[in-house]
Amino acid sequence: MIFMGRLRRLAVVSAVAITLLSSSSASAHQPVILQNTDTTAAKGPLLVDATISFAVRASFTKAGQTRAFRAQFNEGDQLALQYLIVDKRPENILSNAKLPRVVATSPSGVKVVLQINERTEFFEPYGRTNYFFLARYNSPAEQGVYTITITSRAKSEITIAIGEKEVAGEVVRNKSGPSK
Secondary structure, eight states, X not given: OHHHHHHHHHHHHHHHHHHHHSOSSOOOOEEEEOOTTOOSTTXXXXXXXXTBOEEEEEEESSTTOEEEEXXXXXXXXXXXXXXXXXXXXXXXXXXXXXXXXXXXXXXXXXXXXXXXXXXXXXXXXXTTEEEEEEEXXXXXXXXXXXXXXXXXXXXXXXXXXXXXXXXXXXXXXXXXXXXX
16 A cells, blocks of 8 residues: 555656656646545645646545645635546536535635536647536635535546646645655
8 A cells, every 4th residue: 555655646746747847838737636545634735835737636436535635825816726527437427416526615714615517628738638627716815725625426536726827836745745
């Protein structure tokens, strides 16, 4: 299990390095893969500057599972969230009621549920992947740390895009420390 965790972290670091080094004109969200142990925001990773573009991926094997992460904002920052699925089975055939529920909670406790209100096709050229946008949310952010909690309602995988700046960002995990 420890070896698999290290292997997964190495894969994420390699993907980030490839993303950052491939082309100065290419831009892509920096990948963050939520692990099975990221069941609460406190256990999940912290995006140190959540205005930086991250693609947070969550996988579920059954209904009722939870993954979570934290996102830090400064005064004057914009909270930009996008809920996406890859255009593949089973996700692209699941009803909205079967797709994971995503809740962002502000530092003051205000909860925002990302309401699925679209299925807009999107081709991501860097990864050559077809996605569907399901929800988008933009609002001025409160200063402090938001928690984003994702709860499955069926077997599925989703991506939460957060932030808009295409620069390298820092992700901190409680057990392994900072990584870029």
